[in-house]
Amino acid sequence: MDSRKHPTESSAPSERPPNDFFDPSKPQARRSMAFLALGALIGLGIAGYGLFTAKGTRSHTVPPEDLALINNRPILRSDFMTQVQTQFTVPFAQSTPDERKKVLEDMVAEELQVQRGLEIDLSSFDPDVRAAMVAGVQLEITADVMAQQPSEQQLRDYYAAHKDKYVGEGVLRMRDLVAKNGNALQAMTALRAGAPVEQIMQRYRLEDSGALMDSGHVDTGEIFEFAAKAKLGAAVYAAAALLHGGEISDPIQQSDGVHVVVMLEHRMPAQQDYATAADKVWTDYKSAAQTRVLEGNVAYLRSRADILLSDDARTLEARSQ
Amino acid sequence: MRQRRQAGIGAVLLIGALASGLTYWLHLRSLEATLVRAWPAELAHDPAIMRFAVSLARPIYAAHCASCHGADLRGNRTLGAPDLADVIWLYGDGGIGDIENTISYGIRSGHPKAHNVTDMPAEGRTHQLSAPEIDDVVEFVLNLSRQPHDELGAARGRKLFYDKGNCFDCHASDAMGNADYGSPALLGPTWNYGGDRQTLRQTIYNGRHGLCPAWINRLTPAQIRALAVYLYVESHPRVTLAQR
Numbered sequence: 001m002d003s004r005k006h007p008t009e010s011s012a013p014s015e016r017p018p019n020d021f022f023d024p025s026k027p028q029a030r031r032s033m034a035f036l037a038l039g040a041l042i043g044l045g046i047a048g049y050g051l052f053t054a055k056g057t058r059s060h061t062v063p064p065e066d067l068a069l070i071n072n073r074p075i076l077r078s079d080f081m082t083q084v085q086t087q088f089t090v091p092f093a094q095s096t097p098d099e100r101k102k103v104l105e106d107m108v109a110e111e112l113q114v115q116r117g118l119e120i121d122l123s124s125f126d127p128d129v130r131a132a133m134v135a136g137v138q139l140e141i142t143a144d145v146m147a148q149q150p151s152e153q154q155l156r157d158y159y160a161a162h163k164d165k166y167v168g169e170g171v172l173r174m175r176d177l178v179a180k181n182g183n184a185l186q187a188m189t190a191l192r193a194g195a196p197v198e199q200i201m202q203r204y205r206l207e208d209s210g211a212l213m214d215s216g217h218v219d220t221g222e223i224f225e226f227a228a229k230a231k232l233g234a235a236v237y238a239a240a241a242l243l244h245g246g247e248i249s250d251p252i253q254q255s256d257g258v259h260v261v262v263m264l265e266h267r268m269p270a271q272q273d274y275a276t277a278a279d280k281v282w283t284d285y286k287s288a289a290q291t292r293v294l295e296g297n298v299a300y301l302r303s304r305a306d307i308l309l310s311d312d313a314r315t316l317e318a319r320s321q
Numbered sequence: 322m323r324q325r326r327q328a329g330i331g332a333v334l335l336i337g338a339l340a341s342g343l344t345y346w347l348h349l350r351s352l353e354a355t356l357v358r359a360w361p362a363e364l365a366h367d368p369a370i371m372r373f374a375v376s377l378a379r380p381i382y383a384a385h386c387a388s389c390h391g392a393d394l395r396g397n398r399t400l401g402a403p404d405l406a407d408v409i410w411l412y413g414d415g416g417i418g419d420i421e422n423t424i425s426y427g428i429r430s431g432h433p434k435a436h437n438v439t440d441m442p443a444e445g446r447t448h449q450l451s452a453p454e455i456d457d458v459v460e461f462v463l464n465l466s467r468q469p470h471d472e473l474g475a476a477r478g479r480k481l482f483y484d485k486g487n488c489f490d491c492h493a494s495d496a497m498g499n500a501d502y503g504s505p506a507l508l509g510p511t512w513n514y515g516g517d518r519q520t521l522r523q524t525i526y527n528g529r530h531g532l533c534p535a536w537i538n539r540l541t542p543a544q545i546r547a548l549a550v551y552l553y554v555e556s557h558p559r560v561t562l563a564q565r
Contacts, residue, residue, distance in 0.1 A: 022328035064354035065542030076542075077357070078425055079434075081418045092418050093362040136433065143431030149443070149530050279447060 067104065070111040075104075083107060141297045142290045150285050158285045159274050165284065166277040170225040170269040174240055175218070175262040176209040176232060177201060184251040184258035191248045197262055209259060211236070225269060236261060244268075353377075353543035356550075361417035364550060371550060378551030381544050385536070394555055398520075401513045401531045406555050409511050411503040412436050415556060421549035427535035428503065435535060438502050444486060445526030452526075454481055458488065459521045465496050466509030466516055 020026040066074040081092045084103045088095055122129045150158075159166065175197055179187055183204040190200050200206065211231045212219045229237045236259050239249040243263035252259040274281065309317060352373045356364070364370060383392065389402040396404035403411060412428070413419025426434040444450040450458065454477075461478025463470035482488045482496075489496075491504035498506035509516050513531065514524055536545055 020325070022325040022332070024328050025324060063542075064356075064358040065546075077360075078418070078421050078542075078545075081361075082422050085418075091414065091416065092360070093416075140431055140433065143429070143437075149528060152446070152527075155446075282443075282446065 068108065070108055071115055073111055073115065075107050075111065080104065080107065138294060142293050145289045145293050146286065148289075150282070150289075155278070155281050155285055156274060158288075159277065159281045162284065163271065166272040166280065168270045168272055170241075170267055171222050172225065172228060172240065172266040173220055173222055173264040174212070174228070174243075174266075175220065175264065176211050176236060176240075177206040177260045177262065178209045178254075178257040179204060179206050179251075179260065180257040181205060182258075184260055188248055188251055188260050191260065191262060206260070207257075209236075209256070220264065222265075353541075357542045357546045361421075364417060371554065374547040374550035375554060377544065378547040381540065381548055382551060385540070386548070389533075394552070396513070398512065398515045401529060403513050403531075404511060405552050407511055408556055408558070409506070410500065410556070411498075411505055411513075413500055415553070417546075417549045417553045420552050421546055423533065424540075424545050424548055425535065425537040428531060428533040430533060430535040432535035432537070436503055439491060439504070441491075441504075441524065441529040443526065443528035446528070450481065450486055450525070454478075454485070455522060455525045457481055458486055458525055459518055462507050462516075462521055463518065465507050468509070468516070 021028055021031050062069055063074065065077060067077050067080045068075045080100075080103065083106075084090075084092050084095045084100055087103055087106075088099045090099075117123075117129070123133055177187070177197075181204075183206070187200050187204040187206055190203070191197065201208075208218045210218075211233070212223065212228070214221070223231075225241070228240065232240060233254070235252055235254065239252050239259075240261045240263065243249060243261060243266060245263055245265040247263050249259075249261035249263075252261070352370065355367075356370055356374055356377075359367065359370065364374075382394075386405075389400055390396055390405050391402075394404065394406040396402045403409075408415065410419065412423050423436065426432045426436070428436045429440075442449065444458075445452065445455050457474045457478035458481050459478065460470045460474030461476075461482055464472075464475040464478075483494070491499055491502050492507055493499050493504075496507040498504045505511075505513060512520075514520055514529060540548070
């Protein structure tokens, strides 16, 4: 029976393969390719969506949260509303279209000018802009520290660790006399014996050093320790700092002669207790915290920066370390 | 044949599910765009968007805000996190725009646009007021908030409020607070940190410096707007979504 069949009839099924595209139990090359193509299309779609909607992507449409895009930089609706309220001191809902228009134009103008500033790299040469940028960055870095309030215990601990900072400034009245003729020792002895200063100056031909002058006259009024230190020079001040009122220093050899210090009155620097120094402790505590944060930030910025130093600059860097 | 039919049905269902998902996703994006594009006053007239905003905001609030302000929005006096479900707002008028601004940039958050005009000063620690003077101001505040108080102390505290303590400068002459500074009214019964004698004394002696982070770079604009709408709805009892 089979032998009587027409050859074409018996071979037809083998020439036309069965349509098993949708039969998951049988491997099918066309189906695999179709799924591959479908997957590629979906992938391309997702990638394209991400690419063309990512932040900073050039766009011809304004995102819904923005009121405008100025060279692709957004003006946020929320910022616009706040600006309208601030500029015209009215709730946004009550602002007029003219007021809104004015604010929008101002914000566009501001953005354009800021962009122009960036374009011409204003910060590279304008000291005011650089200072403003530095101040802004520092403010942002220290904002947390500025907002945090130290506890009473933290302040007391800081005071205990930095007690030397809370010493009241001493005040003194003194004469700084100079002997240029070898009479310093006799003058010192006479002064210590209680002879009047003017009389001894005349007798031993002593001069006032001129270090403590006020409008051309010898200043015998009260002067702070720090001012005396600056005016007298290290050696004379060191001797003066130890003297109490009524005491006379030993002779001090200096380039302009031998000095003798007559201490008329000396209120020595005194340690302030915590209650007296509390204001300054608070300020110093905050200031130290800010300094720590700023230094840490600069160290971090340096660590990630590419800084090339010349030979002489490298020498300077080594010195500072 | 049966297998082919099943596979065909599966493919149709898959494509249908994908199409439905895509449509739903596009619908959500469209709602979000409408939510952030609308001016706050317009939102009140669109109940569908308001409902969408509230549904969007609830999980965001639970994830980001509830740790300080509480799951029930009632605040946390230990942290000084204010009640977000009452009608009192420290900054602005409690409208959607003002709430959105606060969420975006925060309070003393370090963001240059944050609310950061002033702090509650430490009147005691800085010796602006002595301990007995602080006690007097406390009595005055207790008086203002209709709590038991010492009359003589309150009278002295009243003078300090307007004079040496300079309290009126931020809290206003009528003690109603100032929404530009974020200084609260002192009439109670709502308090950020507590209105009892001891807490008031602590507040005046050490000052207060509440913080709220800036969310502008952590949440999307739609999420921030949705949160603002949610808090607006929750804090305005007369605004109910069902009515709209």
